[in-house]
Amino acid sequence: MKFNNETRKVTIKAFRFNAETDYLPYIKQYELEVGKDDLVLDLMNRIKWEHDGSFSYRRSCRxxxxxxxxxxxNGKPVLxxxxxxxxxLDMFDNDITLEPQSKKRVIKDMIIDKKDFWEKHAKVKPYVVANVESHPTKETKQSIEAFDxxxxxxxxxxxxNCHYAxxxxxxxxxxxxxxxxxxxxxxSIDTRDNASEERLKLTSKPNIGVWDCVKCxxxxQACPKDINPIEKITKLHNMQFEYGIAERNIATKHAEGFVRSMKKHGFLDEADIVVYSEGYLGMYKHLKTAYKMMKAGKIHFTDGLPFVDNVPKSKNLSEIQKLIKISQTNKL
Ligand code: SF4
Ligand code: SF4
Ligand code: FES
Incomplete structure (x- = not known):
């Protein structure tokens, strides 16, 4: 319900749970007047200061x-x-619920246990590893290119936000x-750092590293600083190939298969990628999906068979091959 252009009175819902005293979480509602410049943090402050002092959340700098x-x-990560x-409120038709980043990690209301986040952060050595003089006489300068x-x-x-999304x-x-x-x-990209190889080895490991990202x-979307972590994950993929660290496994062979297919056809040969990365035995795991793709006309039943090459070639194939040649920074 809108009061005027500046303010509207709404019911804000908030997830409530105290891990020390509550058996189950619950949702509590608060009537608030929201102004056009109000931030979500202002609403949380108002809930705490004007409605319920036990409502808990973290904030510091504002x-x-x-x-x-x-x-x-409403499931959307925000700062x-x-x-x-x-x-x-406009996006969700005046019906919003404040929720913690991860409900299974809640300590109290919006406050979660971020132990896993910090532990993982620490694992990658999030600092420049370098032998520096204890009393340097000049700065260690970086070029604009190195900074970029x-x-x-x-x-x-x-x-x-990204971690819990x-x-x-x-x-x-x-x-x-x-x-x-x-x-x-x-x-790892920092020119002053000496631990790139160690980090690349760690992040190339199956189950924990970059190859477990599904590129969703x-x-x-979740990052309030527009950092785009997936872009950095892709860079780490490339660096692992450049350093010769990438292990030969299904994920890296999938990347190789992708380039191989584009070089050969200028199109993605879905069946060949599966055979290339997982072999003929592995291919049987995907028969159900293959059947659906066949029905949708995305693959042909002879695709993936040895010596049968019925995938059409792009009319711009030579252009695509040139582009791959000039843009490929690693040896697949
Ligand atoms: S793109 Fe990768 S790292 Fe980013 S959210 Fe999806 S799976 Fe996670
Ligand atoms: S990358 Fe963005 S979303 Fe992820 S922790 Fe850093 S600032 Fe937050
Ligand atoms: S209070 Fe510091 S980022 Fe929001």
Whole structure:
């Protein structure tokens, strides 16, 4: 219900749970007047200061710097001190629920246990590893190019929004996750750093490293600093090939198969990629999907068979081959 252009009276719902006293979480409603400049953090402050002093959440800087106030609103990760409330109310038809980043990690209301986040961060050595003079007489300068290569990865405020939005991490708690991988890139690309190889080895490991990212882009959507962690994960893929660290496994062979297919046809040969990366035996795991793709006309029943090459070639194949040649930085 709108009062006027400036203010509207709405019912805000909030997830409530105290791990020490509650058996189950519950949702509580609060009547609030929301102004056009109000941030989600202003609503949380008003709930605490005017309605219920026990409502708990983290915040510190109020300027999008400390990373403390990451929460979800209707499942959408937001930084409470950066997100305009009216914008969200418009998006969700005036029906919003404030939620913690991860319900299974809740300590109290919006406050979650971020232990897994910090542990994973620490694993990638998120600092420049270098032998520096204890009393240097001059700065260690970096060129503009070296700085640009960071690709804004250094802007991360460790809010955890991407980490707790990542479906791979939800399914596999061992996966390092987008924030830690972003940090791994940030310091591995730094010209002053001496631990790139160590980080690349760690992040190439199956089950925990970059190859377990399913490229869903949820992390890019979730990041309040527009860092785009998936871009850094892709850079780490390339660096692993460049350093000769990438292990030969299904995931890396899938990347190889992709380039092989584009070079050969200018199109993606879906069946060949599966055979190339998983072999003929592995292919049987995907028969159900293959059948659906056949029905949809995406593959032919002879695709993937040896000595049968019925995938059409792009009329721009030579252009595509040239583009691959000039843009490929690693040896697949
Ligand atoms: S793109 Fe990768 S790292 Fe990012 S959220 Fe999806 S699975 Fe996680
Ligand atoms: S990459 Fe973005 S979303 Fe992820 S922790 Fe850093 S600032 Fe937050
Ligand atoms: S309070 Fe510091 S980022 Fe929001």
């Amino acid at each position: 300027h999008g710097i400390c990373g403390a106030c990451g929460i979800k609103v 409470a001190c950066k997100q305009n409330a009216i914008e969200l 290569a960071l690709l804004n990865s250094d802007l991360c405020i460790q809010c955890g 990542c479906p791979s991490l939800e399914a596999n708690p061992d996966f390092l996750g987008p924030a830690a991988l972003n940090a791994a890139y940030r310091f 882009f949820e992390c890019a």
